[in-house]
Amino acid sequence: NWSMPNFIDKEIARIRKLVGDKAQVLGAVSGGVDSTVAAQLMKTAIGDRFHAVLINNGVMRLDECTQVQQTLQQHLGINLTIVDGSELFLGRLKGVTEPERKRKIIGETFIDLFEEEAKRIEKEAENTPNAGKVEWFLQGTLYPDVIESLSFKGPSATIKTHHNVGGLPARMMNGQGLKLIEPLRELFKDEVRDLGRQLGIHDDLVMRHPFPGPGIAIRIIGEVTPERVEIARKADHIYISMIKEAGIYNEMSQAYAGLDTSKAVGVMGDNRVYGYIIILRAVTTTDFMTAEPYDFDHSLLKRIATRIVNEVHGVSRVTYDITSKPPGTIELE
Numbered sequence: 001n002w003s004m005p006n007f008i009d010k011e012i013a014r015i016r017k018l019v020g021d022k023a024q025v026l027g028a029v030s031g032g033v034d035s036t037v038a039a040q041l042m043k044t045a046i047g048d049r050f051h052a053v054l055i056n057n058g059v060m061r062l063d064e065c066t067q068v069q070q071t072l073q074q075h076l077g078i079n080l081t082i083v084d085g086s087e088l089f090l091g092r093l094k095g096v097t098e099p100e101r102k103r104k105i106i107g108e109t110f111i112d113l114f115e116e117e118a119k120r121i122e123k124e125a126e127n128t129p130n131a132g133k134v135e136w137f138l139q140g141t142l143y144p145d146v147i148e149s150l151s152f153k154g155p156s157a158t159i160k161t162h163h164n165v166g167g168l169p170a171r172m173m174n175g176q177g178l179k180l181i182e183p184l185r186e187l188f189k190d191e192v193r194d195l196g197r198q199l200g201i202h203d204d205l206v207m208r209h210p211f212p213g214p215g216i217a218i219r220i221i222g223e224v225t226p227e228r229v230e231i232a233r234k235a236d237h238i239y240i241s242m243i244k245e246a247g248i249y250n251e252m253s254q255a256y257a258g259l260d261t262s263k264a265v266g267v268m269g270d271n272r273v274y275g276y277i278i279i280l281r282a283v284t285t286t287d288f289m290t291a292e293p294y295d296f297d298h299s300l301l302k303r304i305a306t307r308i309v310n311e312v313h314g315v316s317r318v319t320y321d322i323t324s325k326p327p328g329t330i331e332l333e
């Protein structure tokens with residue numbers, strides 16, 4: 001007899017039994033609905049023995065760290081540490097253009113920083129009532145992530161390594177003996193949203209579009225540089241704000257502004273300028289395995305393009321991606 005309140009009670013009981021009354025749990029949070037819901041369940045189950053960690057990988061959206069901090073720490077009272085890894089990530093991404101290399105570098109750098117955090121937390125907890133080993137690692141994996149990873153595991157068919165299922169835990173498990181805890185692994189997205197509402201998470205966050213672990217890095221075609229991240233970030237902020245103001249955010253499953261690293265000519269005053277090409281993407285989908293381009297109102301799209309070219313220095317063109325998935329994907333890489 002499945003119902004949401006039932007699920008919450010059962011899951012909390014299961015977590016308590018699994019973790020026991022000494023062990024500590026480390027959890028990666030991103031500000032997205034899945035990791036926030038997982039973190040809130042964990043906090044309800046074991047309180048301050050749960051440590052949420054947000055790693056700033058240098059390719060997050062504008063003001064994202066501050067927003068996540070406000071929601072998780074101030075609003076939900078979750079025990080949160082923010083680790084600024086932006087220079088480390090961007091340094092390791094320098095010169096890298098191959099999409100799967102980008103994913104791998106980002107995944108591995110995440111693990112390096114989580115391993116450091118696990119050690120720091122254990123050390124800090126020594127001689128306190130919370131003293132205990134970090135034995136568990138929390139992930140907000142959903143049912144479709146599990147399925148997609150399994151189906152892509154053939155030797156020649158690794159289409160994408162979703163690092164929140166694939167590479168990330170594997171090395172941590174080996175190196176640290178950490179065990180994986182995934183309270184959402186039997187749920188679909190709409191169920192997680194329901195769960196989030198029941199747990200008191202505000203609707204803005206519950207309805208947030210998914211954001212990939214490798215962030216803006218897979219929305220920049222080619223090499224990721226701090227300048228390009230900044231441009232993509234500003235364009236994305238304008239795009240998403242205008243979508244929200246128009247009241248159509250919830251009609252889309254995912255939307256973002258990406259950047260093509262080749263340059264196109266434009267005119268500014270009397271001069272020819274070369275600037276980056278911004279690619280706007282908005283899709284509707286139920287399962288993220290197939291998707292349709294969002295049927296955008298043309299005049300709104302034109303207003304968005306004008307604002308981006310006028311306000312984001314270094315951009316000369318704005319395009320709208322009208323490719324379905326398949327054959328396209330939702331992200332650019």
Ligand code: XMP
Binds near residue numbers: 160164288289331
């Ligand atoms: P694609 O681009 O494959 O994306 O059509 C489908 C969904 O998966 C997300 N995505 C990722 N999420 N790490 C993640 O955590 C990744 O490497 C990754 N690649 C794609 C994408 O945002 C979309 O929701």
